[in-house]
Amino acid sequence: MLDTEATLEIQELVAEFKPGNADLLPALHKVQHRYGYVPKEAMGVVAKQLRLGEAHVYGAVTFYSEFRQIPPPKTRVDWCSGPACRLKGGEHVRRALEATLEIGMEENTEGDKLGLHLAQCNGTCDFAPQIWVDGKVVGPLTAAETIRLARELKDGAG
Amino acid sequence: MLRGFEELRSQADGVWQATQSRTVIRVPIATCSIAAGARETLEALREGVKERGFDVGVQAVGERGLCWLEPLIEVVKPDGSAILYENVTADKVEKLLDEAIDGVCADLAFAVAEGPDVEGVQRLDDFDLWALQDRRLLARCGIIDPENADHYIAHGGYSGLVNALELSQEEVIKTVEDSTLRGRSGSAFPTGTKWEFLRSKEREPKYLICNADEGDPGAFVNRILMECDPQSVIEGMAIAAHATGASYAFIYLREEYPLAIERMEKAVEQARERGLLGEDILGSGLSFDMKVWVGAGSYVCGEESGLLASMDDARGMPRIRPPFPADAGVFRQPTNVNNVESYADVTLIMQKGLEFYNSVGIEGNRSTKIFSLSGHIQRVCVVEVAFGYPLRDLYHAVDPATYQERRKLKALQAGAALAGILPTHLALKLPLDPDAFKEHGVLMGGGGLVFIDDTACIVDMNVMFSWFLEDESCGRCTTCHGGTQRMVEIFRRIGSGGGRSNDYDKMQMLGKALQYSNCIHGSASPTIMLKSAEFFREEIDEHIIERRCRAQVCRDMIRYEITGDSDKLLEAAAICPTEAVVQTDEKWSIDQARCIRCNACKDVAPDDVRIVDALTDVLPLAVAEARAAG
Ligand SMILES: Cc1cc2nc3c(=O)[nH]c(=O)nc-3n(C[C@H](O)[C@H](O)[C@H](O)COP(=O)(O)O)c2cc1C
Ligand code: FES
Numbered sequence A: 001m002l003d004t005e006a007t008l009e010i011q012e013l014v015a016e017f018k019p020g021n022a023d024l025l026p027a028l029h030k031v032q033h034r035y036g037y038v039p040k041e042a043m044g045v046v047a048k049q050l051r052l053g054e055a056h057v058y059g060a061v062t063f064y065s066e067f068r069q070i071p072p073p074k075t076r077v078d079w080c081s082g083p084a085c086r087l088k089g090g091e092h093v094r095r096a097l098e099a100t101l102e103i104g105m106e107e108n109t110e111g112d113k114l115g116l117h118l119a120q121c122n123g124t125c126d127f128a129p130q131i132w133v134d135g136k137v138v139g140p141l142t143a144a145e146t147i148r149l150a151r152e153l154k155d156g157a158g
Numbered sequence B: 001m002l003r004g005f006e007e008l009r010s011q012a013d014g015v016w017q018a019t020q021s022r023t024v025i026r027v028p029i030a031t032c033s034i035a036a037g038a039r040e041t042l043e044a045l046r047e048g049v050k051e052r053g054f055d056v057g058v059q060a061v062g063e064r065g066l067c068w069l070e071p072l073i074e075v076v077k078p079d080g081s082a083i084l085y086e087n088v089t090a091d092k093v094e095k096l097l098d099e100a101i102d103g104v105c106a107d108l109a110f111a112v113a114e115g116p117d118v119e120g121v122q123r124l125d126d127f128d129l130w131a132l133q134d135r136r137l138l139a140r141c142g143i144i145d146p147e148n149a150d151h152y153i154a155h156g157g158y159s160g161l162v163n164a165l166e167l168s169q170e171e172v173i174k175t176v177e178d179s180t181l182r183g184r185s186g187s188a189f190p191t192g193t194k195w196e197f198l199r200s201k202e203r204e205p206k207y208l209i210c211n212a213d214e215g216d217p218g219a220f221v222n223r224i225l226m227e228c229d230p231q232s233v234i235e236g237m238a239i240a241a242h243a244t245g246a247s248y249a250f251i252y253l254r255e256e257y258p259l260a261i262e263r264m265e266k267a268v269e270q271a272r273e274r275g276l277l278g279e280d281i282l283g284s285g286l287s288f289d290m291k292v293w294v295g296a297g298s299y300v301c302g303e304e305s306g307l308l309a310s311m312d313d314a315r316g317m318p319r320i321r322p323p324f325p326a327d328a329g330v331f332r333q334p335t336n337v338n339n340v341e342s343y344a345d346v347t348l349i350m351q352k353g354l355e356f357y358n359s360v361g362i363e364g365n366r367s368t369k370i371f372s373l374s375g376h377i378q379r380v381c382v383v384e385v386a387f388g389y390p391l392r393d394l395y396h397a398v399d400p401a402t403y404q405e406r407r408k409l410k411a412l413q414a415g416a417a418l419a420g421i422l423p424t425h426l427a428l429k430l431p432l433d434p435d436a437f438k439e440h441g442v443l444m445g446g447g448g449l450v451f452i453d454d455t456a457c458i459v460d461m462n463v464m465f466s467w468f469l470e471d472e473s474c475g476r477c478t479t480c481h482g483g484t485q486r487m488v489e490i491f492r493r494i495g496s497g498g499g500r501s502n503d504y505d506k507m508q509m510l511g512k513a514l515q516y517s518n519c520i521h522g523s524a525s526p527t528i529m530l531k532s533a534e535f536f537r538e539e540i541d542e543h544i545i546e547r548r549c550r551a552q553v554c555r556d557m558i559r560y561e562i563t564g565d566s567d568k569l570l571e572a573a574a575i576c577p578t579e580a581v582v583q584t585d586e587k588w589s590i591d592q593a594r595c596i597r598c599n600a601c602k603d604v605a606p607d608d609v610r611i612v613d614a615l616t617d618v619l620p621l622a623v624a625e626a627r628a629a630g
Helices: A005-013 A024-035 A040-049 A054-063 A083-087 A090-101 A143-156 B005-020 B031-035 B038-052 B090-099 B149-154 B159-165 B169-178 B191-199 B221-228 B230-244 B258-273 B304-311 B340-357 B391-398 B400-405 B434-438 B458-472 B478-495 B503-514 B520-524 B527-535 B537-546 B568-575 B600-604 B621-628
Strands: A075-080 A114-119 A131-133 A136-138 B024-028 B057-061 B073-076 B082-085 B109-114 B207-212 B248-253 B289-294 B335-339 B368-375 B381-386 B409-414 B448-453 B558-562 B581-584 B587-590 B609-613
Touching: A005 A024, A005 A040, A024 A040, A024 A054, A024 B289, A040 A054, A075 A090, A075 A143, A083 A090, A083 B368, A083 B448, A083 B458, A090 A114, A090 A143, A131 A143, A143 B568, A143 B600, B005 B149, B024 B038, B031 B038, B038 B057, B038 B090, B149 B230, B149 B258, B159 B230, B159 B340, B169 B191, B169 B230, B169 B340, B191 B230, B191 B335, B191 B340, B207 B230, B207 B304, B207 B340, B221 B230, B221 B258, B221 B340, B221 B368, B230 B248, B230 B258, B230 B335, B230 B340, B248 B258, B248 B304, B258 B289, B304 B335, B335 B340, B368 B391, B381 B391, B391 B400, B409 B458, B458 B478, B458 B527, B458 B537, B478 B503, B478 B520, B478 B537, B503 B527, B527 B537, B558 B587, B568 B581, B568 B600, B600 B609
Parallel strands: A075 A114, B024 B057, B207 B248, B207 B335, B248 B289, B368 B448
Antiparallel strands: A075 A131, A131 A136, B024 B073, B073 B082, B082 B109, B368 B381, B409 B448, B558 B609, B581 B587
């Protein structure tokens, strides 16, 4: 593989990590922190740095639900899949979101403006059912409120 | 006394006293309060105090666990009297500053925490959900600044480590054994025994892991500890290091807890700065350090062998045991894995002594357990109660109105996805004691308690949990990933009207097969399915035989219909994301082919829309099955 500018940058980014030092996830986190996702080229660089096979690194990236392989959306909408949210109408919220934004979970709208992510309960169940817009908890939400919010986000995004 | 600890403590006392010499407003900054707007409140308070030129401190602290009252602000006067104010969002800050600094702001007051009685305001100690608690592990939450190690030290912090360092390894382990402490993750494995496994290993270096993956949906016990009193976890790990000879530790923390990550990292750094981590701690000869290691969203990585695999530069697939972590853990070296709360318990034991520790609780489970309560209750909260506390009393305190109205609580789910589910009539009879739960074939688990009322559908709950289990199955053994997949299929089918009379046999067969999974994720996964079939048979039967969902939750079993003709339907038509609310010749109806049953139309036009059973008039099950058989 030829070293392009991008791979050189990633090499520098992960230069501190060592083989056999519990460094794979820390390295991937660092890449994702920098780029918002784990680009394909990065897997090769990380693999080389940690002396692992590229398929091995790819396997890890796909195993963990918090690693993304597509660029992050400008606005990220996390939908809580937890029990308290489900009990209080979280499924309505999900259907409303998917129908309004016309995407499914782990997908982005045109031009990566908005993206949906299936999230796990973080213990703010007092606001169930809820979503997090760029990390900020919004709830409790009815389906109607969700649709209004999603439409606003859709119109405003960009 | 160990070298330098006296100085540390007097310096810490000085730091703490300085904050108390004038009126101080404590603002909880933790995940729940932030969601309720506490950051904005903090900001507004700081500005307001500055503008008014008040000589008042504004202090960020941890939260007390009373989530529904957040932001729950405390105003502490120099004479020690303190009043708590509820739901103080930024817009109420002016009012609070007008009234609460020189007197009492009666409109916002929740309770008197310290000092003389105030007319018309209850005392915190009399408030039922507070009075029933035994706050030991949570004692400092909401009082101290979790980002200031001195606050912790000024409140008895690290005296437990000092006490432990004066004992031999064997003596510390004996003390932990005598406390009967059992793993708080839900494992219930005796902590002292586990430590002895590690201590007896010759091979070095030895490692500790703090399992802070807290993946159980609905559990946020560890999060509160890490966000609000992080040093207590670090102190417990240092004690464990002394007792077992471990020299390094990893805190395996889930990525979904960004604030806990930040606070734990800061706490580790501050402990190191004070010589409480690092080389030759307090001149005792103990050298021990640690770092936070961030997970990436995988439930099975909470299982200790999955966790180890994940740290071993790989996918977090649980391994077949033995070898156990004490033989081959991180880097294949001897390792001990404990839960966050288990380490915090050790801190308590060593700070306060066995007599104190053992003074509450029940035989075999002394002291307390932290629980997070959510679901169909009014007061979502985190509480700490003595083992053996009656669940019924706790329920009444978190849902007072429901109790009065007798709205129907249906089930309790303790310990999340793997632990099972119990109907109310059994659950509310139980004490909070893991052994009592076990008698019913379910687990009490790590502290998550989800209350479920009759607006929920048991088939839907199973669809949700079995889907979670399938999604989180690591995929190594077909038994687990195939088995959990079958669970999802069966419940989805039942929920969409395709239930068959032999489905219960299938569940039993699956339950047996799953026992042969590689790890507990697989073998425990059918618990909720089997318990549902045992305790909620009538409701599942309704789905299978009558094709009816009594809670009107299963989407394929219901249909939305227009019953009215008010103007609100215009709004309903506008809100519908699939344009399914249509008007032809003045008459409103719902285009069933388009409807996704999101309920939005009913949200805006509740009197004009109703939900009806959609499948009850299709062929009865017996006829359908006979026909299919030819
Ligand atoms: C599927 C699965 C998930 C688990 N998740 C966690 C977890 O998130 N946190 C935790 O402390 N223990 C979890 N455990 C239990 C751990 O394997 C281990 O027993 C525990 O960390 C030991 O700590 P303790 O002895 O202090 O309880 C899980 C177990 C299984 C089977
Ligand atoms: S279930 Fe959604 S935040 Fe807890």
